[in-house]
Amino acid sequence: MTSRSKLWYVQQCRLFHVLSDAQRRRLAETAHMFDVKRGQHIYLTGDPARQIFLLKSGIIKITSLSPDNREVVLAFLHHGDVFGELAVVDDAPRDHSAQVQEDARLCSLSRELIFALAREFPDLGCSITKLIGSHAKQLRTRLEELLCRSASARVAHALADLADEHGVTDDYGVVIPFRLSQRDLGNLVGLTRETVNAVLRDFRHQGLVQIERRTIRLPELQKLRTVP
Secondary structure (H helix, E strand, O other), rough: OOHHHHHHHHHHHHHHHHOOOOHHHHHHHOOOOEEEOOOOEOOOOOOOOOOEEEEEEEEEEEEEOOOOOOOOOOOOEEEOEEHHHHHHOOOOOOOOOOEEEEEEEEEEEEEEHHHHHHHHHHHHHHHHHHHHHHHHHHHHHHHHHHHHHOOOHHHHHHHHHHHHHHHHEEEEEEEEEEOOOOOHHHHOOOOOHHHHHHHHHHHHHHHHOEEOOOOOOOOOOOHHHHOO
16 A cells, blocks of 8 residues: 555545644554455454554444443444544553454554644544544443334334445435344344344335345335334
């Protein structure tokens, strides 16, 4: 990956729009671009937090462990997303894992350089703080919603949210364009795989969901949003 290509990608990241051209060049000079295959981990819970990551392509699954040691899916990320940003403000080990859901190309940036730039340019520090706050708010909102929804509503609204974030629209509805297992969906909404299977079976009978080989199609997205 040439320095010019890395600079272009750093320039596209909204987080760094507050920096000058010279500062973005400093980032690009030390950035590391790399490819990771589906199923591999970028980092695990407990790993040192030395970098933040920009996702150029692919899908990343962010997970943590519940008190009873079960996997909890916190988010699915796509191109343009930034993750691992807590490394800038906290040198504690990672409190979550990042795994590749679909083959990904990533850009890693040094924690030390980001921290130095944030001290030189406070607007960058504000942008990082806002990003951390936004991620925390999204997670808190989703957890609060899970507490007062039926199993069907949890699955329906999770699929609708994934369609909003990742969906590709065609003549037959909206496609979630990555492989999403029933176990992953269950871990996202706090349900067992068996319960998710039953809910999806009911949705298929209603014409709300079509399960294809590697994707999920939502022919009636607006109806899905209204599932009680």
